[in-house]
Amino acid sequence: MSYTILNQIQNPKDLKKLTIGELEELARELRRFIIEVVATKEGHLGASLGMVELSIALHYVFDTPSDQLVWDVGHQAYGHKLLTGRFKDFYSNRQKGGISGFPKRDESVYDAFGVGHSSTSISAILGMAIASKLQGNTKKQHIAVIGDASIAAGMAFEGLNHAGVSDTNMLVILNDNAIGIDPSVGALKDYLASVKQGKNPRVNNMIKSLHFKYDGPLDGHNLQDLIKKLEQLKKRKGPKFLHLITTKGKGLKQAEENQVKYHAPGKFNSQTGELLKEKTEQFPAKYQDVFGHTLVELAKANPNIVGITPAMPTGSSMGFLMDAFPERAFDVGIAEQHAVTLAAGMATQGLLPFCAIYSTFLQRAYDQIIHDVALQKLPVVFCIDRAGLVGEDGATHQGVFDLAYLSCIPNLIIAAPLNEVELRNLLYTAQLETELPWAIRYPRGRGVLREDWRQSFSKISIGNVRELQKGNKFVILSTGTIGNHVISAFNQVQNSAWGHCHFTFVKPLNEVELHRICQQYERIVTIEDASVSGGFGSLISQFVSKNYSCVSVESLGVHDQFVEHATVQQQYEECGIDIESIIRIIKE
Ligand SMILES: Cc1ncc(C[n+]2csc(CCOP(=O)(O)OP(=O)(O)O)c2C)c(N)n1
């Protein structure tokens, strides 16, 4: 396909030479190109298709990179990347060594702020605007683009609250498409809908009441109007707010009609928009489906069970409980902190909340886990999804810090199943053993079992360790699903000197078993798909160095690094926790 205009855009200055007709043609080319690349390389589609006109208009009107532009989450910024010198590199999007799927300061001077987690843009742009003010730069413009789901988060409101009294030169653009990954939720969504329908008189405008100059709602796909409005706003001083109405997936019929699926649709036919057939085999099942279906089963038997997800019902499969028991399952929007304290509140009243949160996003709710849940020994079950290495989303989304940040919290039980059946049984056990809160971590995607995981429940004793292979000299201690790499390695290389124990629990750490292990083996290798510092490896090392000076410990996992985007397999290799690396250790 030819991209006659896009081809000529080396940087935003080239945009300024184009007529409005050419800019409109450029918008068509950008859409086609994003569709063509994402169809084969995968990535976030719908959000970027909805932001094509705004990306052009912003770079046309403002003087980037001198004027600063922050994209919230950044999954909508493909158009921005293509207009700022990354057209040729875009085929490498999200691949090892290629460009990142999110704006990143290392990658381009046009990426004013690194993003990936939502709702940071207003605080970040305010910080930049205050810096400009202190540095006496009154010309510089500061723009944040934030979606309707992301602006509902507490952090965004903290930023608005401060910005309103800051007297800084900043513009917040709300991209209101009435959907996050799943449909937007909450009272703010209703408020925005009523503004769109003209039901809210301007004097009552919530944004105005925070001292922002409010403009909109405006059609975010009308390039000419957008340019005109941005030119006007550029001349105004103080905090400004522009409310845009857009369509997620704009320009691809299927993406407009099925916005949830086309948020990040996987591979599809770029001509027809049809999704390529996903693997249809039932097994191995996805951990998310094991979690979601098991929770429904448990909830049927235990009326105290409730479910909470902060904005990820589809991704986490909490949607299954929402379908089965709509009154007992809550999508609270992008609000991880609220989700955790909400669970704590429910737990004080005898409910048993299962709170499903991606490992990386749970970082947001650290104080709530400590202060509101663990300190009060409240029976909340954290179902920590996307734990471990997550692949193409890269450094912002890795679920590798949870073991380290959780294992230092008193009262918390931390478990990591080896496979689907063990996940199911841990969920079952957690609703029987309710004296303390639980954290159960499991990875993105499919498990390992070829047979049906829907077996009858069996309770797991807390602290459980399974000896999967007996040895006499060396032993590998694993926790979580990464233990399957150890099993595969031993299937390929038999060596009777080596043993393998799977620790279902990182906390409480089974010290009785550890004493036995230290008396039986002279060398221990630990493995986890998480940060070794503070994680499983550290805990084992601490135990051994305190009790057995003659036993050596080596720890495999993520070592003090941010793991960049690549396939999960490439990331395992980079961290030395792939099957081949384990085989090399066994053969040493
Ligand atoms: C803290 C945090 N929680 C959850 C997510 C996952 N997430 C990524 S995009 C998204 C929805 C964003 O919706 P919106 O802001 O409306 O932008 P749109 O996708 O509609 O452009 C969510 C929940 C995230 N990136 N960060």
Ligand SMILES: CC(=O)[C@@H](O)[C@H](O)COP(=O)(O)O
């Ligand atoms: C941008 C973002 O944060 C989400 O879209 C994230 O990429 C979802 O990850 P999963 O694909 O693992 O659900």
Ligand SMILES: [Mg+2]
């Ligand atoms: Mg949205």
